[in-house]
Amino acid sequence: xxxxxxxxxxxxxxxxxxxFSHKQIVHTQEPNLQSVKVNVNGTVKRxxxxxxxxRAGKVQKAV
Numbered sequence: 001x002x003x004x005x006x007x008x009x010x011x012x013x014x015x016x017x018x019x020f021s022h023k024q025i026v027h028t029q030e031p032n033l034q035s036v037k038v039n040v041n042g043t044v045k046r047x048x049x050x051x052x053x054x055r056a057g058k059v060q061k062a063v
Contacts (some may be wrong), residue, residue: 003030005050007058037062 004011010031017025032051036059037044044062053059 002048003033004048005031005033005053006047007049007053010050010052 012028012030014026015029017027019025033048034051034054035046036049036054037046038049039060039062040047047059049059
């Protein structure tokens, strides 16, 4: 199962926290993905879309 937006391609990134004692803690920041039914070329498909693409109106939801 991929953690990647099917519209814009947004994927997890690695980020580092630096503590007061300069220990580096590496963790991943994952995009907020939602599984949505979408009209694609007249057919209904279920794809993973990030919430920024949903709010921007880049996909047409199926009813």
